[in-house]
Amino acid sequence: MALPFSFIGKWDYTNPATPVAVNIPMTDKPDWVFVKNLTNWGDTTAVTSIESEWFSSMAQGAYIAENQTVTTNALASAAGTSGGFTFIDQTNPPTFAKVAVTSVTVTSSPPSSSTVVVATGNTAGLNVGDYVRLINITSALELSSIAFQVTAITTNTNFSLGMMATAVNAGMSVASGTTGFYQKVYPGFMYPKLSPVLYITQATQAKVYFARPNDYSVGELVDFTIPAPYGMTQLSYLTGTPIAGATSNPPGAARVLVVTNTATESSITINYDTTGFTAFQFPTSAIYSVGANASPATCYPAGSGIVPLNGSATIPQSPPGTNLVDTFDNKAQYVMNLGLNVVGPANAKMVVMAFKADFNNAITNA
Secondary structure (H helix, E strand, O other): OOOOEEEEEEEEEEOOOOOOOEEEEEOOOOOEEEEEEOOOOOOOOOEEEEEEEEEOOOOOOOEEEEEEOOOOOOEEEEEEOOOOEEEEEOOOOOOOOOEEEOEEEEEOOOOOOOEEEEEOOOOOOOOOOOEEEEEOOOOOHHHEOOEEEOOEEEOOOEEEOHHHHHHHHHOOOOOOEOOEEEEEEOOOOEEOOOEEEEEEOOOOOOEEEEOOOOOOOOOOEEEEEOOHHHOOHHHOOHHHOOOOOOOOOOOOOEEEEEEEEOOOOEEEEEOOOOOOOOOOOOOOHHHHHOOOOOOOOEEEEEEOOEOEOOOOOOOEOOOOOEOOOOOOEEOOOEEEEEOOOOOOOOOOEEEEEEEEEOOOOOOOOO
16 A cells, blocks of 8 residues: 655754754655654743644645643644745745835944844845845945845844845945845855855955855855956956966966855955955945946856865865865755744754655545
């Protein structure tokens, strides 16, 4: 006798101190998914959604769950319509409506206390880790077209762009804005990605900051396109540079020495000396308003390379290692997004299991 469900897979994860939405890669669209909290199950901790489920007949974002009460270990049923399970086909991702923004406030307080806060009365469907684009922000048009990662949310009040704030800590200068829109987006899944640049330091080994996590790898070669209003045009089109530059930089594309991806920073350090280059700066909103050079500065892969030793600009890893992580690939796949209402509490170990029904029949109970 055949089982009514085919097993798709099992996944485990442990939540950080501040839980964020989790994307579970899948090989097929599931008909049943459940998430269980292995850390708190059966203890005397009051836990919301200690076990959560979703069936394909339910709406996107919905969930049913069991909550664990304190002291008695009793389980109580619960349900919700948002912050639950959302299935995403990355080859044909969903689109989202624009949402009004009342202000974008950039507070520069280096070296570690800068903030970028987007005020809005509607954060429905937005989770920490999601990507958003800012659209037609008055007095800050230069922030258009860039996909920023959301790093914190105050429900229906505001959300933060922590990776941009880290770039501001490093020296990025950009004005605050007022009204406009934000739009949740799913970026393309070609690997490695073209990445809009937020800031580049003037240093013997320059550091490049991005608005969302990057997938560059140590040893990879990268190049840049930097429009004139951003300054530092000397870093553009390095691949075509046949000889060493005035600052004794190596010919050709820059090599990645360090990759950083944390909750609030996305950056790479390269083997290029930019101390003698024009300072990198974000153009003003006025330049964008007339359409002059209204394109972001970008970084993109320029080839594989030899993996360097411990951040060295010249010494290879021993034994030698060829950087093969940066091959071009389309990484679009099926994903089940676990929202904050089902992802589990802080520091909890969670298990996820998914199944595909062998058949689906709708029955009318006349």
